[in-house]
Amino acid sequence: MAHDGRMCRSSESPLERILSGLRDLPDWVAEQPAGQLGQTIVKSREIIDRTEAVGAEATRRFEKAGGYKSDGFLGMVPWLRVNGKLSGAAAAERVDTARQLKELPRTEEALARGEIGYQHAVAMARTAEHVGAAQVRKAEASLLQAAETMDPGQFVTVAKNFEHQVDAEAVLADANRAYQRRYLQIGEVTNGLVRLEGQLVPEAAAMLRTRLESFMKPAKGDQRTAGQRAHDALVEVCRRAGGAVGQRDGDRGGAGGGSRPSLIIRASLDTLAGLDGAPAGELEWGGTIPAETVRRHACDSAITRITGLGELEQELTQAARTIPPSTRRALIARDQHCVFPGCDRPPPWCDGHHLIFWGDGGPTTLDNLGLLCRTHHHQVHEEGWKLGRKDRRWVATPPALNIVPRARSA
Numbered sequence: 508m509a510h511d512g513r514m515c516r517s518s519e520s521p522l523e524r525i526l527s528g529l530r531d532l533p534d535w536v537a538e539q540p541a542g543q544l545g546q547t548i549v550k551s552r553e554i555i556d557r558t559e560a561v562g563a564e565a566t567r568r569f570e571k572a573g574g575y576k577s578d579g580f581l582g583m584v585p586w587l588r589v590n591g592k593l594s595g596a597a598a599a600e601r602v603d604t605a606r607q608l609k610e611l612p613r614t615e616e617a618l619a620r621g622e623i624g625y626q627h628a629v630a631m632a633r634t635a636e637h638v639g640a641a642q643v644r645k646a647e648a649s650l651l652q653a654a655e656t657m658d659p660g661q662f663v664t665v666a667k668n669f670e671h672q673v674d675a676e677a678v679l680a681d682a683n684r685a686y687q688r689r690y691l692q693i694g695e696v697t698n699g700l701v702r703l704e705g706q707l708v709p710e711a712a713a714m715l716r717t718r719l720e721s722f723m724k725p726a727k728g729d730q731r732t733a734g735q736r737a738h739d740a741l742v743e744v745c746r747r748a749g750g751a752v753g754q755r756d757g758d759r760g761g762a763g764g765g766s767r768p769s770l771i772i773r774a775s776l777d778t779l780a781g782l783d784g785a786p787a788g789e790l791e792w793g794g795t796i797p798a799e800t801v802r803r804h805a806c807d808s809a810i811t812r813i814t815g816l817g818e819l820e821q822e823l824t825q826a827a828r829t830i831p832p833s834t835r836r837a838l839i840a841r842d843q844h845c846v847f848p849g850c851d852r853p854p855p856w857c858d859g860h861h862l863i864f865w866g867d868g869g870p871t872t873l874d875n876l877g878l879l880c881r882t883h884h885h886q887v888h889e890e891g892w893k894l895g896r897k898d899r900r901w902v903a904t905p906p907a908l909n910i911v912p913r914a915r916s917a
């Protein structure tokens with residue numbers, strides 16, 4: 508007997524119907540106007556979240572029946588990790604949540620109906636794990652109401668507050684366990700960069716964020732990504748903590764100012780002189796930096812100590828590598844901000860750049876100096892831009908236009 512299409516369809520399981528819908532989905536999405544894809548994204552999220560609810564119940568029943576054993580697994584988590592293509596942590600989260608949701612039927616229903624998201628349900632399950640499902644059930648209605656109106660991140664705060672109300676000691680114990688897992692690791696130099704990784708306690712992260720944010724605002728025409736700005740802000744925080752004394756009146760202390768410099772570089776005479784074939788500069792903690800970078804730091808070394816300088820200073824009788832406080836004050840009064848055309852970063856962001864590097868015989872006097880923010884100072888030394896003054900106006904020429912080799916430029 509011939510089946511018509513409709514009958515054929517109804518004999519398929521709901522999962523097969525979903526899968527055949529998924530097969531049709533890419534073509535359908537491709538035809539939708541881009542401006543109207545918002546609803547498509549929201550619906551996709553809803554399907555994923557509601558499927559998690561079904562998955563939770565199935566996981567629970569499958570685990571209870573010991574179904575994973577017949578597949579040769581010792582537990583539900585490894586079974587789900589392998590067969591569900593999840594990381595160990597993600598699989599464990601699903602199994603734990605499934606178990607807790609058994610005790611929180613209203614939460615599971617809200618997830619299945621798409622009223623809350625999977626991450627809300629995880630937060631509820633965690634709370635139940637911490638203070639007991641019975642306590643959560645008592646407040647489940649109001650917690651769910653909060654979950655429906657907040658994103659999961661905000662909801663975690665509500666759930667944590669609830670836990671604290673029910674069992675302050677448990678919350679403290681939880682925080683103490685987390686505290687033990689705090690760490691910060693600064694790696695070795697690999698391919699010119701150092702990997703920084705760690706886990707901060709929330710108040711440390713809040714402090715770091717506050718400090719970084721004040722240095723992260725993009726300047727006019729800033730080309731840096733948010734990640735690059737955060738990186739530069741961290742350097743700026745360290746820099747100012749390390750040696751920027753008397754910042755207000757433009758005197759940054761200088762060598763012998765008492766505080767430890769932020770950065771110590773060991774460099775040979777040839778490196779400082781920018782000679783061909785010179786070795787790289789060495790950092791105190793290991794790792795090397797190119798000669799141009801050594802020269803940039805040496806250019807205004809008020810908060811940097813370059814070892815090997817003494818040698819050079821003996822050779823150059825007129826050398827005055829540290830900009831004296833009075834000269835720096837005059838420099839700030841004259842330039843007022845970074846002098847790179849179009850830049851207005853204020854003096855605290857700036858170094859005093861020698862137009863002719865002092866190691867090449869340039870004097871540390873006002874007409875051989877210009878304020879340059881860290882970004883532009885880098886651009887002038889390492890990226891080959893040339894900064895000059897013509898009729899009292901600052902001119903910056905990009906590397907492509909610098910016909911003269913830049914070896915002796917700064």
Ligand SMILES: [Zn+2]
Pocket residue numbers: 802803806807859860861884888917
């Ligand atoms: Zn410089």
Ligand SMILES: [Zn+2]
Pocket residue numbers: 845846847850851852879880881882883
């Ligand atoms: Zn600048």
